[in-house]
Amino acid sequence: MSEHQKPLDLPAAGGAATFTAFGLRAEAVKLGPGLHVVATPIGNLADISLRALSTLAAADAVIAEDTRVTKVLLAHYGIATPLVAYHEHNAAVMRPHLIARLANGAALALVSDAGTPLISDPGYKLVAEALSEGLPVTSVPGASAVLTALVVAGLPTDRFFFEGFLPPKSAARRQRIAALAAIPGTLVFFESPQRVAETLKDLAELLGPREAALARELTKVFETVRRGELPELAATFAAEPPPKGEIVLLVGPPSEGALKIDAEELDRRIAKALETLSVKEAATVIAAETGQPRRKVYARAVELSARNR
Structure with missing residues (x-):
């Protein structure tokens, strides 16, 4: 194992992993090794599954985009699992350490600040690399904005x-x-x-x-x-x-079928689009807007653009 792949020295949660839900203390189900991608609430803290709570409690560590945000969620449910920061600014440095830890049999939970991870956050590369190394990746579904x-x-x-x-x-x-x-x-x-x-x-x-x-x-x-x-x-x-x-x-999607517009109206729309868009972009927009064949709109846009030079 190279120096760059040395696993993180993360504290282990002592004793049985537990969480609190509905005012009751529950013991988490033992978690298999691998990367567990866990959806968290997008606003309302009640929007989390019992499986997600059990996973977060039983994991060796929770990989979080912003540990301050995730700490609030864990504290709300009485979960003491250690947190590791993983975000766009440190992802390249942290990823080899996390992969090495997974390769050594750790169970790690990946969360974003809110909602389902990998949607507009850096978790995708971690999941992709884990899979390329043949490491288990499991989804724990839940909230999504x-x-x-x-x-x-x-x-x-x-x-x-x-x-x-x-x-x-x-x-x-x-x-x-x-x-x-x-x-x-x-x-x-x-x-x-x-x-x-x-x-x-x-x-x-x-x-x-x-x-x-x-x-x-x-x-x-x-x-x-x-x-x-x-x-x-x-x-x-x-x-x-x-x-x-x-x-x-x-x-909403573009309207289905071609609009009943005459050549003059089509020209007006194309000319308006050409004020701010290239010929190619204008053709794409007007074809989608009117349902007219793109080839036809593009050809007419070329003519109008050349005429106005």
Whole structure:
């Protein structure tokens, strides 16, 4: 074993592992070796399974994105398992140590700050490396902000695409939105309160009057879900102070079938899109918006772009 693969010297929990639920002290079920990926609450601490509590209590260590956040959860349920920080700033250094510990037969629980790990957090590389080393990886399912928002948004749920965070700069964000425009399913985004008004503006301008929803502080005391067409939501949030808390944005799929629009209206839409997008991006957006064949829209966009040079 190389110096870089020396296992972490983690304190062991003495005696039988226990946790407290419903005011009762329970003994955790003995845990097999391997990496246990554990979903935790996204806000309401009651949204955790008994299996998750038992896993967190019985693990040799809990690998946490922010140990301060996870410490609150463990303390709430009387769990004394030691914590190890694993986040984007130390992941490259910590990963070999964690893999070495797993290879030596440890049972480690991986959590994120909230919800299901690996969704917009650095846990993916740890899981991938563990699997590549032939080490056991087990999922302990539970809360997810993506699914929680999806089921209350009132948008189609048969197909959806989770994008995560869009780029912070408007030009890059608009390019990415254009690339997503034709996806035939509900789009799901995470967004910061400070950028949500700008993001809604870009979504409205590029995707048109699609049905959308903004879910805030899900499962918490001040949970709110605001629904409407993108231009309506964009105007509303542009006129208000930035909302507080965790935000999930959802946008409905493009309309099915081609819109009944004449050549003049198609040209108008293409010309408007070309004011801010490349020919390729404009063609993608307008084809998704109208249901017209992309090849046809692209050819017309090329003509209009050349005419306006």
